[in-house]
Amino acid sequence: xxxxxxxxxxxxxxxxxxxxxxxxxxxxxxxxxxxxxxxxxxxxxxxxxxxxxxxxxxxxxxxxxxxxxxxxxxxxxxxxxxxxxxxxxxxxxxxxxxxxxxxxxxxxxxxxxxxxxxxxxxxxxxxxxxxxxxxxxxxxxxxxxxxxxxxxxxxxx
Amino acid sequence: xxxxxxxxxxxxxxxxxxxxxxxxxxxxxxxxxxxxxxxxxxxxxxxxxxxxxxxxxxxxxxxxxxxxxxxxxxxxxxxxxxxxxxxxxxxxxxxxxxxxxxxxxxxxxxxxxxxxxxxxxxxxxxxxxxxxxxxxxxxxxxxxxxxxxxxxxxxxxxxxxxxxxxxxxxxxxxxxxxxxxxxxxxxxxxxxxxxxxxxxxxxxxxxxxxxxxxxxxxxxxxxxxxxxxxxxxxxxxxxxxxxxxxxxxxxxxxxxxxxxxxxxxxxxxxxxxxxxxxxxxxxxxxxxxxxxxxxxxxxxxx
Numbered sequence: 270x271x272x273x274x275x276x277x278x279x280x281x282x283x284x285x286x287x288x289x290x291x292x293x294x295x296x297x298x299x300x301x302x303x304x305x306x307x308x309x310x311x312x313x314x315x316x317x318x319x320x321x322x323x324x325x326x327x328x329x330x331x332x333x334x335x336x337x338x339x340x341x342x343x344x345x346x347x348x349x350x351x352x353x354x355x356x357x358x359x360x361x362x363x364x365x366x367x368x369x370x371x372x373x374x375x376x377x378x379x380x381x382x383x384x385x386x387x388x389x390x391x392x393x394x395x396x397x398x399x400x401x402x403x404x405x406x407x408x409x410x411x412x413x414x415x416x417x418x419x420x421x422x423x424x425x426x
Numbered sequence: 427x428x429x430x431x432x433x434x435x436x437x438x439x440x441x442x443x444x445x446x447x448x449x450x451x452x453x454x455x456x457x458x459x460x461x462x463x464x465x466x467x468x469x470x471x472x473x474x475x476x477x478x479x480x481x482x483x484x485x486x487x488x489x490x491x492x493x494x495x496x497x498x499x500x501x502x503x504x505x506x507x508x509x510x511x512x513x514x515x516x517x518x519x520x521x522x523x524x525x526x527x528x529x530x531x532x533x534x535x536x537x538x539x540x541x542x543x544x545x546x547x548x549x550x551x552x553x554x555x556x557x558x559x560x561x562x563x564x565x566x567x568x569x570x571x572x573x574x575x576x577x578x579x580x581x582x583x584x585x586x587x588x589x590x591x592x593x594x595x596x597x598x599x600x601x602x603x604x605x606x607x608x609x610x611x612x613x614x615x616x617x618x619x620x621x622x623x624x625x626x627x628x629x630x631x632x633x634x635x636x637x638x639x640x641x642x643x644x645x646x647x648x649x650x651x652x653x654x655x656x657x658x659x660x661x662x663x664x665x666x667x668x669x670x671x672x673x674x675x676x677x678x679x680x681x682x683x684x685x686x687x688x689x690x691x692x693x694x695x696x697x698x699x700x701x702x703x704x705x706x707x708x709x710x711x712x713x714x715x716x717x718x719x720x721x722x723x724x725x726x727x728x
Binding site: 351358 | 478479480499500501503504506508510512513514515516528531532533568571
């Protein structure tokens with residue numbers, strides 16, 4: 270779980286880290302981004318927020334879904350396969366409860382992974398500071414002030 | 427009906443097209459120790475897994491304590507202690523953490539101090555991590571989980587496998603004590619003396635069918651043993667020709683006999699050829715069982 274969290278946080282970290290260099294070159298891309306293909310994918314790169322939404326935030330839910338599927342399969346089918354579930358199902362617990370508990374556990378791990386990813390992104394942003402121009406959502410109160418470290422926004426999938 | 431702890435009717439399980447068990451009618455009486463015997467793949471584990479509602483029967487019913495194993499599964503399992511044949515545990519956990527968790531999931535029927543007593547008795551160190559344990563020690567963890575809720579019915583799949591003889595004996599003592607305290611025991615085993623010592627009745631399952639059940643004391647009165655002799659001088663081929671004595675194999679000075687009758691005469695005859703070594707080969711209860719039934723059928727024909 271921690272490994273997934275750290276690995277996943279590399280995505281926003283790398284994309285945010287690349288942004289200053291990318292912003293310099295942005296004019297070279299604008300023509301390409303006008304192509305219907307990119308329009309259809311909803312990819313826009315005008316501002317930092319659009320850049321992140323088109324890159325990292327597109328990837329992360331996909332990878333989280335892969336994580337959820339693999340751990341979900343391992344938690345039930347895998348444990349059943351190698352016999353670890355045998356002792357648990359012998360307990361006086363209804364079957365639906367076992368499935369529900371496993372599902373909740375995976376839900377919690379997903380949230381923790383997401384938190385680690387978010388923290389990684391936030392730290393990168395803070396480190397880069399002035400090099401990244403962000404919309405001040407704090408002041409425009411698009412999100413409650415406590416939800417994110419002030420001067421930037423992270424779009425949750 | 428209430429004197430049957432386990433009762434199955436025409437219990438049949440098919441895994442797709444593969445046979446699990448076919449038409450098993452099994453009755454285990456309250457307070458008895460029932461030995462479940464049969465070769466690997468005969469359906470012992472399948473039967474046990476149906477009783478715990480781990481798998482569902484294709485047709486037929488299974489009842490425990492008069493309740494349906496499927497519909498009243500939770501109530502049934504509250505009073506069962508189960509040890510699976512192929513035990514697999516959460517490797518990363520410590521023994522104590524696992525047993526605490528398992529006890530808490532028993533909702534009041536099991537407590538920490540009791541599993542600690544059991545672990546101590548089996549000489550199991552609860553502070554170890556499960557992945558560090560030897561096969562025998564893992565088996566001990568399984569045994570503790572089976573006994574910790576003071577069950578009315580113990581279902582044990584080869585409980586002593588992987589254990590050294592001293593611990594095997596402890597486990598069989600625990601089984602007997604639980605039985606003395608009123609628990610019914612249903613267990614499978616390959617070890618004849620173990621079955622002889624504790625079982626009241628045995629059932630034999632073969633190719634998915636329960637072929638018969640019989641009282642153990644009926645079976646063990648059968649004189650049936652296999653002996654391998656090593657002689658200084660190879661005896662002539664007709665040296666041991668008697669009723670009830672069968673020559674199974676011969677290699678130079680070595681001779682293997684199956685002796686069902688005339689034991690004394692055979693031994694006296696053997697002594698005449700200078701016995702260098704003698705070894706008895708364990709006979710499985712299943713073989714005794716089949717021999718017993720074969721013989722009885724033979725007598726009926728005569």
